[in-house]
Amino acid sequence: MRYVGTASKGIRLPVVTRGADVIRIISESIINASESERDGFTIRDRDIVGVTESLVARSQGNYVTLTDISDDVAEKFPSGDVAVIAPILSRNRFHQLLRGMAKGIKGRVHIMLTYPSDEVGNQLIEPMNYYLNSSKLSGECFDEKEFYEIFGEYKHPFTGVDYIQLYKSTDPQRISVHFSNNPLSALKFTKQALVASIHARRIHRDILERGGAEKVVTMDQICSSPAREGAGFNPDYGLLGSNYTNDESVKLFPRGCGEFVKKLQRELLSRTGKKLEVLVYGDGAFKDPACGIWELADPVVSPGYTDGLNGMPKEIKFKYVADNAGEIDAAKAVEEAIRAKDSLGRFEHSTLGTTPRRLTDLIGSLCDLTSGSGDKGTPVVYIQGYFDNYLDD
Numbered sequence: 001m002r003y004v005g006t007a008s009k010g011i012r013l014p015v016v017t018r019g020a021d022v023i024r025i026i027s028e029s030i031i032n033a034s035e036s037e038r039d040g041f042t043i044r045d046r047d048i049v050g051v052t053e054s055l056v057a058r059s060q061g062n063y064v065t066l067t068d069i070s071d072d073v074a075e076k077f078p079s080g081d082v083a084v085i086a087p088i089l090s091r092n093r094f095h096q097l098l099r100g101m102a103k104g105i106k107g108r109v110h111i112m113l114t115y116p117s118d119e120v121g122n123q124l125i126e127p128m129n130y131y132l133n134s135s136k137l138s139g140e141c142f143d144e145k146e147f148y149e150i151f152g153e154y155k156h157p158f159t160g161v162d163y164i165q166l167y168k169s170t171d172p173q174r175i176s177v178h179f180s181n182n183p184l185s186a187l188k189f190t191k192q193a194l195v196a197s198i199h200a201r202r203i204h205r206d207i208l209e210r211g212g213a214e215k216v217v218t219m220d221q222i223c224s225s226p227a228r229e230g231a232g233f234n235p236d237y238g239l240l241g242s243n244y245t246n247d248e249s250v251k252l253f254p255r256g257c258g259e260f261v262k263k264l265q266r267e268l269l270s271r272t273g274k275k276l277e278v279l280v281y282g283d284g285a286f287k288d289p290a291c292g293i294w295e296l297a298d299p300v301v302s303p304g305y306t307d308g309l310n311g312m313p314k315e316i317k318f319k320y321v322a323d324n325a326g327e328i329d330a331a332k333a334v335e336e337a338i339r340a341k342d343s344l345g346r347f348e349h350s351t352l353g354t355t356p357r358r359l360t361d362l363i364g365s366l367c368d369l370t371s372g373s374g375d376k377g378t379p380v381v382y383i384q385g386y387f388d389n390y391l392d393d
Contacts, residue, residue: 002393006385008370009033009041010378018061023260026051026380027267033382041384043272046308049264050367050381053241053282053303056254061232065249068227069100069239073194076217081107083186085204086114087196089122089156089163092244093297094196095170097219101194102171109175110189111167119197121293124163124179125151141185144168144177158291184211195219198240198299220299223252240299241282254280257304265306279305281381284365285357301364309359315389338389 013029016022026049034043082105087094102109116130117123129151136150144164155162168175178185183204186193191214195204201218208216220238227233234241234252241253254260261278268276282298302309325333367381 004385005388006383008366009039009382009384010370010376011380011382012377013055013379016055016059016379018059020059022051022055022059023264023267026264027271029380030268030382031271041382043274043276044384045274045276046387047274047276048309048363048383048386049268049276049278050281050363050371050383051260051264051278052367052371052379053254053257053280053298054243054251055379056257056260056280057251060254060256062234062252062254063232063245063249064223064227064242064252065231066096066100066103067248068223068231069097069250070102070104071227072222073101073104074106076222077105077192077194077215079106080192081105081110081190083110083112083190083193085112085183085186085193085195085197085208086119086200087111087167088118088120088198088297089113089124089161090297091159091161091166093242095166096244096247096250097196097239097242098167098170101222102175105174107174107190109171110186111175111177112183112186113164113177113179114181115179117292119200120295120297121287121291122156122163123154123292125154129154140182141178141180141188143179147177147179183207187212191215193217194222198297201240236303237299241297241303253282253298253303257302259304261304261306277306277308279309279360279364279367281360281364281367284368285361286365286369295368301368302360305360309363312356312358313362335391338391 011029011033013025016025030049033039034041084098084101087098113124116125116127133150138146147164153162164177168177178189183193184207186208191212193208193213193216195201195208195216195218197204201220205216205218220236220240222238223233224235224238225233232252234255236255237253239252242250245251257280261280265276265278268274279302281302283296283301285296285301287294321334321337363383363386366383370381371378
């Protein structure tokens with residue numbers, strides 16, 4: 001009997017910079033790890049290799065400057081005031097972008113913050129304070145003065161930042177902060193909107209366009225092509241998935257990930273004789289139970305993956321079958337259920353509780369938790385046994 005099921009290992013790599021041959025570096029690092037006396041393992045078909053998006057983007061040199069952002073915004077909004085709809089509260093994910101956006105907008109900038117928290121769970125108002133005092137609000141849309149009169153100052157519990165003041169400080173003379181959960185509130189101030197939400201961007205855009213906005217631009221349309229020769233870009237996600245690099249630039253989400261994973265899969269097959277599955281991953285799709293923040297500030301968990309990672313897992317609910325085996329031996333009941341699972345419908349009792357999530361969201365989240373974002377130095381994750389079940393030797 002096997003005693004180990006799914007195993008996830010962080011693979012250490014040398015420091016990768018722009019122009020590095022990451023396909024070669026990743027392949028050699030995995031093979032070296034597998035052959036190591038201390039950490040060795042056997043490479044098998046259907047093992048999974050996860051590569052963090054930042055490694056791919058850095059090797060591509062996929063960076064833009066704040067001037068690149070402002071130039072693109074200025075081209076899309078040649079004149080007039082612009083409302084910035086539902087940005088998340090983040091220094092490294094949005095404040096830097098706002099600096100570039102504000103510079104490119106010719107008129108006033110109306111930032112529309114959602115409450116009591118942003119799209120990914122960052123609190124703008126402490127929940128108890130909000131529910132006890134929200135009845136005092138004049139309406140669903142209110143201004144900064146009313147916010148402070150009713151709720152007072154609130155600093156983010158993990159960053160110590162008052163995001164209202166941080167965002168306003170970008171250009172105090174031209175930036176106004178408003179609060180509304182309805183994107184149509186922005187049309188009271190201007191008919192031009194820059195949608196800064198991530199996962200709700202499409203519905204926010206559609207609502208605004210149907211509600212009478214004259215021009216609506218989403219963040220995936222900014223820096224979707226090079227602003228100048230040598231500048232970074234992402235044709236699919238634009239500024240979505242970008243992250244702080246330094247005070248004058250940001251790193252974009254990597255581009256061409258579909259081709260990258262296929263190329264790495266071919267390289268590993270050539271070197272090992274095994275067909276591995278590969279994905280590029282960013283933020284995992286999980287919610288922190290302590291702070292209430294949903295970690296997915298990237299537009300997707302995985303911007304590129306090989307064909308074997310398509311779809312959702314089909315599994316039985318192990319504990320349900322074991323608990324309800326009745327007179328049948330529990331182990332035998334589990335074995336029979338696993339053998340019959342391909343014929344089970346999605347809503348059968350023995351599948352209840354197995355949340356229907358995409359493989360790439362599950363595996364990408366596992367990769368993100370394994371590699372972390374600190375100093376582990378493991379931007380590649382090697383996963384074994386993910387597709388195995390209790391019957392596999």
